[in-house]
Amino acid sequence: MKQTEKTNTTRRDFLRTGALAAAGSFFIVPRHVLGKGYIAPSDKLNIAGIGVAGKGFSDVNNAFNNGANNVVALCDVDWNHAKEQFEKHPKAKRYKDFREMLDKEGKGIDAVTVSTADHTHAVAGMAAMQLGKHVYLQKPLTHNIYETRLLTEAARKYKVVTQMGNQGASHPDQNQMIKWLSDGVIGTVHTVHVWTNRPVWPQGIPVPQPSGQVPDTLDWDLWLGPATKVGYTPAYHPFKWRGWWNFGTGALGDMGCHLIDPPFRVLGLGYPTEVEASVGSVFVKDWNAEYIPEGCPPSSHVQLKFPATAKNKSAVIMTWSDGGIRPFRPEAVPADAELSEPGGANGVYMIGEKGVMICGAYGANPKVFLNNGEKMEHKSEPVKAPEWGHNLAWQQACKAGFNSKEHKALTSSFDYAGPLTETVLMGNLAIRSYDIRVAKTTGQGFNYPGRKKLLWDGTNMKITNFDEANQFVKREYHNGWKLS
CATH class of the missing domain: 3.30.360 (Dihydrodipicolinate Reductase; domain 2)
Known part of the structure; x- marks a missing residue:
């Protein structure tokens, strides 16, 4: 179920440089050649959402960013509640169990939004990070103090880009x-x-x-x-x-x-x-x-x-x-x-x-x-950016990588959001x-x-x-x- 470090590094480098396709040897055409406003496939994140109705609706769609990224998988335990999200992203694979989604779609996912009820924040966020996925996790980070401490430490251990969904941190x-x-x-x-x-x-x-x-x-x-x-x-x-x-x-x-x-x-x-x-x-x-x-x-x-x-x-x-x-x-x-x-x-x-x-x-x-x-x-x-660019800054940091200045500039990465x-x-x-x-x-x-x-x-x-x-x-x- 886990990706190797080599796979994670290759994917991050691929997103950061946009130089080569992941499989094969054809080159990505520079966006300036393709025309203003065109986003090369290598510059897009593949996003999965866990808990995609309610606040999860805006979290997923802020991450989608009007097509700047791909929504490839959606998970919600209540498909009636998630109906509007499913209709908005008809090509995304649908799941009720995030563990099944991560197991089947993990290799094609770069980043995950988690917007479930508080009691499942920790298990969903941890499962994504253990696979090397960047995580945008709704507030409060977890249901209890122990879970918060574990997730804060896990973000460093797995070297993933994280942001808690307290958007006012970017105001x-x-x-x-x-x-x-x-x-x-x-x-x-x-x-x-x-x-x-x-x-x-x-x-x-x-x-x-x-x-x-x-x-x-x-x-x-x-x-x-x-x-x-x-x-x-x-x-x-x-x-x-x-x-x-x-x-x-x-x-x-x-x-x-x-x-x-x-x-x-x-x-x-x-x-x-x-x-x-x-x-x-x-x-x-x-x-x-x-x-x-x-x-x-x-x-x-x-x-x-x-x-x-x-x-x-x-x-x-x-x-x-x-x-x-x-x-x-x-x-x-x-x-x-x-x-x-x-x-x-x-x-x-x-x-x-x-x-x-x-x-x-x-x-x-x-x-x-x-x-x-x-x-x-x-x-x-x-x-102009929704929620003062809080989710957008996370997307940019995901593309730049764990050690990037963009990640260090995030206003609510788990290093800050954990103690808060x-x-x-x-x-x-x-x-x-x-x-x-x-x-x-x-x-x-x-x-x-x-x-x-x-x-x-x-x-x-x-x-x-x-x-x-x-x-x-x-x-x-x-x-x-x-x-x-």
């Missing part, structure tokens, strides 16, 4: 925020607040019950993959899986990589050293809160601490709020000032000694409010630890030992002061699946 407005910080405009940052209106799907509700016949177009066992086996219900597929730990990563997994990315990048943050959480409760009757360990809470509030960095000479306290809970305005932000997005649905405050820097999701529309009353605003430049995703998932570890109940009911209610600050050893992926929390660092794989 040019982030460069303006980096400049404001380096110029000392707001001084050293000590506090960051991040918030979102997610979840925008049912969350904090009782566990859905199986609801009958699996649709003929859906392979439910393949959709479950390594997750705990449960019965089919449309309350999980195709979108509402996000609120259930068996499959999703909640509001943090949905928006954390978009919103935490700007302060993570601007301040040069790495692994947090500690994390603490509190969550919203659902009361089914007076004084009786419903505890649903299988599902994400209706809202959560998380605090992470980061050490000082080369870019920012102060430790940073970052708070995350979801469920529509927004932090109050810092003193420097006027009472009637517009925030980063209409209605302030999503946003970031970076609070420094001299003022506050604000942006929305993806780092868009940054502003500065200084303590002296001065305001600075940056107007975004129109960008681990930070996001650290919040979920604290949320899940919050409701661990190890004591029996007493006259005084439950004992919640998880309601404490968790101390994190990032190098060794371990909570050092509450061992029970470490069960959430990784997951048990089911149904014969494994990750190695």
Whole structure:
């Protein structure tokens, strides 16, 4: 199933130089001879998609790039859900199992997009990388911290070009925020607040019950993959899986990589050293809160601490709020000032000694409010490429190769996206630890030992002061699946 290093190197060289066809001795005619706009076959990537509906629809078609590359294979466990994608690329081979697709089509595939539900990100991404395929993998990189660390290391081991699908990482407005910080405009940052209106799907509700016949177009066992086996219900597929730990990563997994990315990048943050959480409760009757360990809470509030960095000479306290809970305005932000997005649905405050820097999701529309009353605003430049060229930059790096300047210039290769995703998932570890109940009911209610600050050893992926929390660092794989 694996290609040899010789095969991988030959294919990369072939794509990079465009000098010879892979089989035989005929020469590729230079594109300037064939006419302006013509793309020689040697300059095209052969793309395969895993999970090709929903966000996968745009991921595959951004990689297709209006014919600049070939879409040769498409894989989705639900062929009704993927129907529009299949019709758009009628010549692409169709599969339900990505393992079968990679086995049968692997030699002809250069790069893979992975846009499945969170719980199958790692197994699909790893399988592609082990065959030497470049990977564009949707955010969050994986379902848990252990998987993220394995994929980050695998990208280096197999020397493949990688990019996580947090497209705001390529938003040019982030460069303006980096400049404001380096110029000392707001001084050293000590506090960051991040918030979102997610979840925008049912969350904090009782566990859905199986609801009958699996649709003929859906392979439910393949959709479950390594997750705990449960019965089919449309309350999980195709979108509402996000609120259930068996499959999703909640509001943090949905928006954390978009919103935490700007302060993570601007301040040069790495692994947090500690994390603490509190969550919203659902009361089914007076004084009786419903505890649903299988599902994400209706809202959560998380605090992470980061050490000082080369870019920012102060430790940073970052708070995350979801469920529509927004932090109050810092003193420097006027009472009637517009925030980063209409209605302030999503946003970031970076609070420094001299003022506050604000942006929305993806780092868009940054502003500065200084303590002296001065305001600075940056107007975004129109960008023609979809999603600020995030997928396009990945394509160019795939053609240039692993050691190329194009690869090093990517804004969310796994070397960067890995630590970012681990930070996001650290919040979920604290949320899940919050409701661990190890004591029996007493006259005084439950004992919640998880309601404490968790101390994190990032190098060794371990909570050092509450061992029970470490069960959430990784997951048990089911149904014969494994990750190695």
